Amino acid sequence: MANTVIGSSIVIDGEISGDEDLVIQGTVKGKISLKESLYVEGSGVVEADIETQNVEIAGRVTGNIVASDKVELKQDCRVVGDIKAPRILIADGASFKGNVDMDQKER
């Protein structure tokens, strides 16, 4: 078993925390805090504040994102919220609304 997959038919309302990779293809509302990587795939819908090391978003995310390493917004994703991370990548075709804070001072 590689890692945790929240499939497209699953809806979670609440809080997810953990120290392994998480793949979201379904719907998550609430709060996500991880020590590893989060992948929101094309079918994934997240309405949550996210705190993680890495996050890759190809689906829809509404909420504030704090990443200790990297945030990657893929093509066709839709993200609304503030992002705080040392490295932020936004691909051509991604739609994003919110503030970006790369916080160079703290590094």
Added chain:
Amino acid sequence: MANTDQTNIIGKGITIRGSLTGGGGLVIEGRVEGQIALKNHLTIESSGIVEADIRADELTINGTASGNIDASTKVSINQSAKVNGDIKATRVVIEDGAVFNGSIEMEVKLPDDI
């Protein structure tokens, strides 16, 4: 990817607090607290800890579960399982070695003349 027969996995390092609903099979190796409502098969692996009221079609428990269980077909409590709570299901199987505390209600159709 919109396949409802897919199996979802909540891995060992993951904790979910809240409600979890949906179709598709689900395997829990981590921790879930709150409520689970599933249209298909739920498996709680031996590393899994569930503190939740569970509604599912079929339920297999190898780990630890506390909360009330309502299954539309079958509940299997296997050897390594520890279960606390009330169970309501058509069929309930408890293996030798399993620990269970609670009540069981099987929906048995009694003959009308009793």
